[in-house]
Amino acid sequence: MPGPDESGRDAERPRAAKRRRVIQQGRIVAGPERLVACTIHDLSRAGAKIRLSPRIALPESFDLVIVGDELSTHRARLRWRRGDFAGLTFEAS
Template sequence: MGRRHRVIQQGRIVLGPDRLVACEIADLSAAGARLRVPARFTLPETFPLVIAAHELRTVEVRLRWRRGDFAGVTFEGAGAYIG
């Protein structure tokens, strides 16, 4: 899975053409991330994630687990994140 790095970056979960949910990216690796997103938001199995780092980047992710306000995702296919 690769080494995970603690980060605090802003992100947006795309749930539809007019629906973005703000999240915080708490850990990041080349293969996935841990997101902080309020538990009241139901996340689909796969969704686009916009990562605001040095530049905006959108990657397709797959939900792997969910515990309270945290969610673990893996990056799909060619969308793997390279910091």
């Protein structure tokens, strides 16, 4: 039975949504007056992979503002964290 692959995901479980590689700026809403800059590297309807300093602690859930052609905000839940990268799933609104 296959175990997790190098991304930490279970090799047998397909992704919920097709992801696309992007390089977009994002902001994590870490408090009422605290925004943390990040870079979004992969994006899908279901979640994202972001890059930020490993010294920055992330809460279990937070709002992620994506700066692109239009601003969009998603309620996100932290799924994994390795070094500079973190995987997020978007919560249904």
